Structure formats: structure tokens, C-alpha cells
Amino acid sequence: MSRKGDMSNFFIRYGFLIVVAVSFVGLGLVQPAFWSGPNQFSILLGVTVYAILALGLTFTLVIDGLDLSVGSTAAMTVMAASYCMVVAEMSGTATVLTCLALGALIGLVNGILIVRLRIPDLLATLGTMFLIQGLQLIPSGGRSIGTGMILPNGEEAAGSFSDGFLFLGQGRLFDLVPTPVLFMLALAVIVYVVLDHTRWGRVFYAIGGNAEAARLVGAEVDRYRIVAYVLSGLIASVGGIILAARVGRGDVSSGGGLLLDAVGAALIGFAVLGARRPNAFGTIVGAIFVGMLLNGLTMLNLPYFWQDFIKGVVLVAALAFTFGLARRR
């Protein structure tokens, strides 16, 4: 290998991480508060929900699909959790289990639409996205759900969010590490191990690479594809549970923007370590990088309307890097 080749390989592998490191140092030099320990956790906390959604989405990207319904699944989970706690007055554990079951169910519906009815993934999940967005409004009559809300039948809702449930979103370990961040990191490790170190992960990737070849080595391709969507829905509902516990109220507008942020993080992840494919580590790094940039730039008084632009720039640059430069090696 020539020296030039070595250089470009190094750049492809570590280029993105170098950009992350340079941004980290640069933002801290301009605004020292950026480097403080609590602020690091602030950044992580800020990206938690959509990073979790992106981790679920990674499964569907790995099998060469895409799940557009993760954002609305999370939003629906917020409403469902609020309904369970505030209106149905269920326990925290029962609420969590109900929400997870709902998420998995939505994933199963997606999987069946795509695998059995052969609806293209984008269209099927776009359809369920709208469906869920509408569905979540029905139980509460289109209203936000909070303690004391007037139910459609005129009664007042008496339940409230239990402290245990709220701890999932607002608690802190050692008064420092927010619980959602722990969930995110744990989930990232699990997804990483499953995708990179288990035979199931290998088969997921094989299906994404060449589904017919995977079928001909004996993989139950249809079953794996359905499972990918179930995992996506299930993980989206984990994100939704944390969102519900953070917001503490069934707010109708909770899910806005989650989908795009999650898709962005997963796609940015392609560029990390020159992977050129969806991967758990890249997804988390992508999510944290965007969160870090926005945190730092907000500290420098960047107006809110610049945020989407910055995200777009990072995403386009990462995609150009992944598909343009890295492909030529």
C-alpha cells in the first residue's frame, strides 16, 4: 500500500471522529462552560430520545428497509402512557409493559404489511405513521392528557404519573447521570452486541446485503424482516416511555421532529469509522455529535432557526463522505 493510500484509509476510518473531536475542543475554547461535566450530561440527555429511536431504526436500515413510523410510535407511546397512568390509573410497571407491547404491535403490523402484503417499506410505514398520529388522539378526544383534564364524558381524570415512572425520565443517578442517558447507553451496547457479535445480527446484515443469497443459505428472511420492524417499534416505544416520563404529560405535540432527527442520526452513523453501513456505534456517535453541535452553538447564542440548517449540513456532509469519498477506496 502506498503512503497516500494509507493516509486516505486513515482519513476514511477516523475522519468523522476527528471532526467530532475538533468540534468538541473548538466549542469549549470559545465557551468554557461547554466543557463542564454537567453540560456533557446535558448534551447526552438532549439526544436521548431520538438516539434511542435511531437505534431501533438501525435494525430496519440494516435489512435495507426504513421505518418512518418511529417518531409517531414514540408520540403515541407518550399519549398511551399518559392515558394508562392518568385516566386508567394503572401502575408504573403495567404502564411500561402496555407501552412496550403497543410498540411491538405497531412494529408487527409494519412487518406484516411489508413482508406479507409486499407494500414497499417507505409507503407502508408512512401509512402507519399517519394512522398512529390519528389514533393517538382518539382516546383523549384530541386533548392533551394531564391530571385534572376533563374527559370526553365530562368527568375529571384523577390519576397522575407515579414517581417511579417519572424517575425513568427525570431521575438522576448519583445526582449526576440522568436515567434516560443510562437507558440510551445500555440500549446502544445491546444493539451493538446483537448486530456485531451475534449470528442474528450477521443474518440481518446478510439480508440487507443480498436477501436472495441470505435465503439460499437457509435464513428465514421474512421472519427476520418482521423481527427487524418489531424491534424498531419496540425500541421506539422505549423512547416514547422516556419522553413521556420527561414531559410528564400526554402532550399532543410531543413527537414533532423526532423522526427526522432519528433518521438523521442513523444516516450520519454510516460515516463513523468508515463503516458505510448502518451500525449501532455510528448511530450513537451521530446523534451525540448533532446534539453537541446544537448545545455548543446555542450557548454561543445561535438563534433557534439555525438548528435545522446545521443538522442538514452535518447530514449532507456525512452522506457525501460515506457515499462519495469512502466508496472509492
Added chain:
Amino acid sequence: MTAVSVRDIGKRFGPTVALHGVSFDFNPGEIFALVGANGAGKSTLIKIICGYYPDYDGEILVDGKPVRFSSPHEAYRNGIATVHQLIDQGVVPNMTIAENLALAELLVGEGAPFFYRPQQIARRAAEIAARMGLDHLDLDMQVADLAQSDRQLIAIARALATDPKLLILDEPTSSLSEREADRLFSRLDRLRREGVAILYVSHRLHEIERIADRVGVIRDGRFGGLLQAPFKVTEIVTAMVGDLDRAEDRVAVVPDQSGAPRLELRDLVVMPGAPPLNLVARAGEIVGVTGLIGAGKSELAQCLFGLRQPVSGQILVDGSPVASASAAQAIGNGIFLVPEDRAANAVIPEFTIRHNITLPFLRDFGALFSWSGLIRHDAEKRAAMRMIGAMGVKCDGESAEIGSLSGGNQQKVVVARWLVKPSRVLLLDEPYQGIDIRSRHDINAHLRANCRDRAVIVFAADLDEILEVADRVVVLNHGAVAGQQLVGAIDRRQLVHWAAQAPQSREKGRAAV
């Protein structure tokens, strides 16, 4: 005066030479059939003539003048009109017949008018239709509502609208019924009388016997012969599959037929209307199954591997009947398959060599507890290294991406995948497609070395490929065994006869109908 000639056309893809320099003349008023086995280089030649591969050796002459096409569009402008195999690529289903006929000239072509003028289109479409004899069609009908043969005729009519020097028909009957094909042939007769030069590509040798004036044969990327009408199908087949007088390397080999029967097929009907098929394959032997396209080779392989359900009959492995509803079940029954068309069916392009090799049997590299699904990477790596060494895969180590390998080495990896674990029966469907001789020998040597406990069945259309590896040659024709010979007692003439005889002439065939 020839309309179009090709001179010494050569083409290589990386290290693989697809064409070694072939020359043909295509004359006006003549149907020239081009034949060759799969991978012989036929489609490469066609693609060069119609401009898909601008990078080739040799030259193309149109009306005696040398030309060089850099794109299909340029070839089209120079009078090369092509109707491709898939009809629906040639017509726009949701437009009317008239619009389809006038598409090139009046809707998207250079100098097409800015405004859509229905009368102009209708007039021009009527002219084109009249010439092609499409009088039976209402030109305002949607193409989507038409029969396949009519769509085919429309695609051809449109190709002819510009008065091309050469009309290329690539497998035009592949999706037509016999009657539809007959209708097409009568139009082609008419075009021939009008002086059109037609290059006709087909696997269906009986059609070629019926309509072609001359037949050009390509074999292993070289000129394989030129035949004048009238000709017999057996002559064409002989030219396609090889030189009858070629010396047999393995004449002296006496195959071992003492192994226990591994695979037994009892009255297996692999496709509707086919006669029952009976075959036994023993441990330690390599059976070569050959036959023309459509003879049922692929169907048989698919039935054995659970990708297709046989119409009737039994499959026995080690004496007990098995029924596989999927590849996974077939693998569970001890039947492994190296599928045809490596790129489409076998290679996972983004994977490393190691990951490609170990994919079917990841469970064997499990760590700790199998329920954890965790993979022991070191064991996996050792297995991959062992297979790379055994198969002689030339690569930069087990972690190189499979895309970095040549076709032959990729094929070795794909074969190696199925030798990691013992099987009862190993099937290889066209395993030599697009690979070099060296890789072929490596693969064969390895199959031979590893066939002790398994029955190996190689499916290939090319007789020479089969003769190189097989202990026994089985010829399929119309879904059943037409005959078989042991290596050492090979009579090529007989093999060719078995492969080429019309199905009706065989007693078994008649009995089944």
C-alpha cells in the same frame, strides 16, 4: 452487400476474457441466429453491437463504414435497433398503441414537436402499424390491455419505424406461447422479404431451425462455427457444446460406484407436464447433470433444495423420504446448494470473505450458550482461514471484502461456504459461470477431495465442464433423464443426441402426456 459486420470483436472484464475476437456478417433480407451456451459471450457481443459497452477491441462496420458507438442511443441513430428480452422494457404499458409507436419520433426523439398533436401521432402510428401488419389492433387501445405477442409486435414495429440497418431481437419468444410465437415468425418472414437484416438470439433451437437462414455459434468466447440452412438441431448443439473429436482426458478413469446411495429420486416430476424422473447419487461420486436450457436442470436443483415443490414423486436422502419447503429445511435435511448466478444469489457484497464463508453455519461458532447467539470470532476466523487455504482463494486475508476478489475467487468462497460442514448431498448449479479455468480446476479438485461421504451433483449446460469433473453424466431433456453414461465410456454423439432430440420423439415423453 452486408448491412452490418463485426470484425474481431474482443472484450475483457478485468482478468476474465469474455470474447476472444469474433467476426460475423449480417445481410439484408436474412435472419441470422446467434447461439451459444450460457456464458459463452453471446450477450456480451449483442451488448457491444448495440452500444452498451463502448470499450471493446475490433470494429463494427455499418454499410461498410467503420463506426464506434459510445452509447445505446448512438447505436440506435446509426441504424441498430434492438428489442430486448423483457417486453415491458420496450413498451410503455399505460400509453396507447399509437403513442407507443410514435414515441421515439414524435414524443421524445430529437426534433419532436413541442406540442402534443394527436392527429400527427395517429397518422404516423397508422403508417408504422400498416407496415408491420398490425391491422388487427385498435391503435387507441392501451398497451396494458394487449396480449404479450402484440406487445412484442409493437416493440418490434417501433424499432422498425426508423428503417434500421439491423434489427436485433434478443430472446423475443421467451414470454410468448407457441401460437403467439408462430404469429411473430410469420411477421419476421414478411420483414425478411422486405429486405430487413435481422439478428435473432434465442435458446430455442427448434425456432432457429424453423426461421433462421444462417446460424452463428459462439463457444467459450470464440467463433464456434457458421451453419447454413437447412440445418439440424443436433448440428447446432454439437457446435455449441464442443468439439466431438476432442481427446478425453479422463477416459481411463474407472468411477467408483460402490458408495451407499445418498440421494434417490423416485418418479419425481419437477415441472408440470414433464415425465417422471428417476436418479440415484452415491456417496463418493460426482454426478454431472446437463441438458439444454429448459430441460429442467434448474427446476430439479430447485426441487431438491426446497425452492420449488415437485409436482409428484419422492426424494430420499439415505433411504428416508424428505420434503423441504424452504432452503432452511433442505439444509436441515443435509442437502446444500451452490446456486447459479453468484452475484444475484450467493455473494453478500458488503461482507468480508470470512463472513461470506461462515454465513450458513454461524450456529457452529457459538460462544458460551447457544441461546446468547454470540459468535466466537476466533473460531470463525480459523474456519475461514482453513477454507481459504484449502480452496486456494487468492486474497489479502480473511477480512478482505469479497468484492475485492476476482470472479473465480469469489466462486471459490461461495463453494467453500458449503464445505465447512459435512452434507449428505451437495448440489452445484452452473458453478463455473464467468470464472477462469484455474479456478475451475481448483474447485473441481476440492470437490473431488471432499466427496468421500457425500454425493455431489454438478448442473451445467456446457458438456465439457461436466466431463471435466463428473464420474457419471446424466442428460436431462424435458424434465426427465434422457440417458446417462459413466466417465470412461463417454459417447458425445449420443449425449448430444439425448440433449437435442425433440421431446415428442421420446417414448417416455409420449407416455407421460
Added chain:
Amino acid sequence: MSLIKSLALTAVGVAALLAAAPAMAQGAKPAPFDGKKQVHVALIRQMVEGEFMEMYRAGAERQAELIGMKLTTFGKNMDNQSQANFVYQAINMGVDGIIIDHGLTETLKKPAADAVAKGIPVVAFDVDLQHPEINQIAQDDVLLGRMALEAMLKDFQGKANIGYVYVAGILPLDKRDKAFTDIKGANPGMKEIARTGTLDSPFSVKNAEQVKAVLRANPTINAYFAPYDEFGKGVVMALEETSMTDKVKVYTADISTQDIQLMTKPGSPWAATAATNPAAIGAVSVRAIAKKLAKEPLDHEITIPPTLFTQAELISSGVKNMKQLREKFPAFNQVDRATAPWIPVDKAGMF
């Protein structure tokens, strides 16, 4: 940074830039405004879009500039969990004070309490943070509703058949609804005939469709109470499309340039609206945090009184937009809440 800063300033509005020179500081300023250090305050918002929100921000920024403190605005439109994150980010930045503008009680209660625990003073506008040390700023929504309804009461001499636009569960609307319930109770002649309401976007058009149906079904309606200007626009639209502008009078809350133009249009059915000045509320929010930082006494609840604008007043004064409205109706500007001698106010400008 200068590019970004100038963009931010553009958002403040040309009016603010062209306003009269800052009034001279009267007397010595108390610590921490005595010039020893730059005071830094975070404004953390739930909604950033819409005319009301923009005027609020302009008012807050202008007042901060006059006091001489740095104001950093955080906000991502309608993203509640981000709003909570921003509170922590502001804490990490080490700001001196935090203003929270709208949001969900459930989401913000804990972050705000955490800020207070870290010794950072907090004031809140239109969100109840349920903390004894967090001062609550709010429009007087009950009064807002009552003023509009009293105008109706006067115009109809206590006898009106009323159509009502209302969506339950929105705090300001619920308070305005209380005023309506009170008025109905005290005046038997004020009869509610029909009630509709939706928060489907666009609000005005969707409500207009509902109101049209109500008008056809209930020809006796002669007054409409729509205590939110987008609802009011919908009612006016419905009346215009059914050619009933001369039969029904409309009473609303809130005001904007577009509202003024609709009200002063010849033949407009829009009789009166009660409103507070968003820019003044923004300024009050900043003054409140400044007084808190200077450890001066401050009411726990600061309510901003509304002003009533009738159609006749607006037409006779010739007001065409918000700027002229502020000039012609000084009471609207001069909201004397949370003031101090050392805090300059923008007399000629927005508040």
C-alpha cells in the same frame, strides 16, 4: 459571530433599532447591575412562532438592552422536552437568571426547581411552575374575557343571543371561559345559543366552517364571543361568507396588525377586543428578573391588565397597525408592573 448576532438583531425588528436613544439611567444602579460584571439571563421558550411570540421577544430584548444585560434566547418550537433540556443547559452555562416563557407545568417543574436549588432566580410567564420562589407573570385572562363581555353587555343592554367559540383544556381559554360563565350567571338576558371550537390548523378557516353551520342553524344569534383572535377571525370570515356581517357583532381577545385591519374595515362585524401588549409582557418579564437579581421586593404573582379596544375607538383614532396602536393608546404600553427607578423604559417605543 457578528453575522449571527446581526441576524438575531434583525429578528428584534427594525422598530426596536430605530427607537429613541436609551433613556439615561436614573440614579445609581444596584448590584449586580453596577457595571462590575455583565449580567447574563436566559429566556427559555416553548413557542417561538407567531406574531404574539415575536412581539414578546422584541419587548424582552429591548428591555434587556436598556438595562444593559445579556439575554440568551433558547427555544425550539413546541418541543417540550427540549425546553426542559434548555433549562439545564442554561444552568450549565452559569447564567445569573432564567425566564421561562410558556411550557408544560409537568415538564418544567423539576428543571425550574433544580435551577432555584442551584441559586439561580427564575421567573415564569404563562406557565405555573408551582414553586414559592418562582414569580409568576400572567396576562389577566379572566379580566381579558370579562372586558370583552362587558363591552357586549353594554352594546346589547344586557340581552344577547350569543354564539361561543371555545376549546377546553387550554389554560388561558379556560380562564376566559370562567368570565363567560360568570357573566351569564349574573345576567339572565345573556343567553348562550351555540358553542363550537377546534384547534385544527389553520385555526381561523376550520372554525369558520363550524361557525357557518351554527349561523345557518341558529338565525337568532346576534352576538359572538370568540376569546382568541384566531377564533375571532374565523367568526368574521363565516359572517362575511354568509353575508350576515350586519346581523351579528363579534367580541374577542388579543390584537395584532391583521386584527386591526379586519376590525376597521368598513362594515366589519368585529365590535371589540380586549388585549394585552405582548412587547410589554416581554419587558415586564425582563424587569421582574432584574429586580429579583437586585434583591428588590417583587410580587409572587404579577398580572398584566388588558386594555379594551372598540371598533369605534380604533376607527376614530385612525390606527392602522400595532406601532400606531402603541402610540395612540399609551395605557396599552405603559404597564407599570415590576418597575424600579433605576430601570429605564422605552417610553417612545414599544412599552
